[in-house]
Amino acid sequence: MFKSIVFCALVIVASHADVLKKRDSKGASLKPLSVCCDIPELGDPKNLEKCSNPKMPGPCDDIQCIFEASGFLIDRNTLNVDAYKAHLTKWEEEHKSWKVAVDRAIEECANNQTRQYLDFPCKAYDVFTCTGIAMLKKCPEAAWKC
Template identity: 60%
Template sequence: MFGILVIGILFVLRVNGDFLAQERTRGATLKPISACCDIPELGDPEPLRECSNPKLSGPCNDVQCVFEKSGFLTDKQSLNKEAYRAHLRKWLEGHKEWSDAIEKAIKDCVDRDLRQYLDYPCRAYDVFTCTGIAMLKKCPKDAWKC
């Protein structure tokens, strides 16, 4: 009799536990808003491939590698503004719905020198992060997932 009671209690706890877990997954979340906008890949395939084998660790090294191989830096800490601006505008030719986002990225991230304030300076990271934020702010409705 005691065994049946224990099994019954465990069953009730299991069912209620599942119900409570389901309730927590519905409704509002605090996931990063960046997860809500499906931003297409901005990089060209060749530099992305070259900088992926092996993938470089740290918040800067892989982005730095892609920026260097793409010609977006004149040296380790100086953005080649003309090259990056031209790349974004060329990318836009295949992604017309992103025109407001690209113009915001050029205005905020290429025409101005912003810092994202990592513990160490990384111009590629600063520009790339700024670009992502600008594109998120102007995410087209068709790319919005949340």
């Protein structure tokens, strides 16, 4: 579910030029670009489980729960930049081919204020959606499925 929310949001903004460079000989498609990149799970399984039972409603609450459980927020509206960067850096150590994508996510989403413009502010959603978009833009060839 965590991945699904990100992919839905990515569809809207993922039509950047560097994503389109990832063409391959599998034929034409009108699939949303977000389904073309197989981004490994970013969340800690323990925190994903905690926030899945019961599953939180809406695009904000479940991501908010995961960010809070992971220590990525100082308060509801403030990203714990150091904790989030440390998590992405550690994740990248286990997913070496994603270094460029992680670097981009850190630069664009952790080091900068980002807003994805839900009908209401949701820092966790903003940062996570930004992260997914940044990683999609730099999807490694091995993870590209379209």
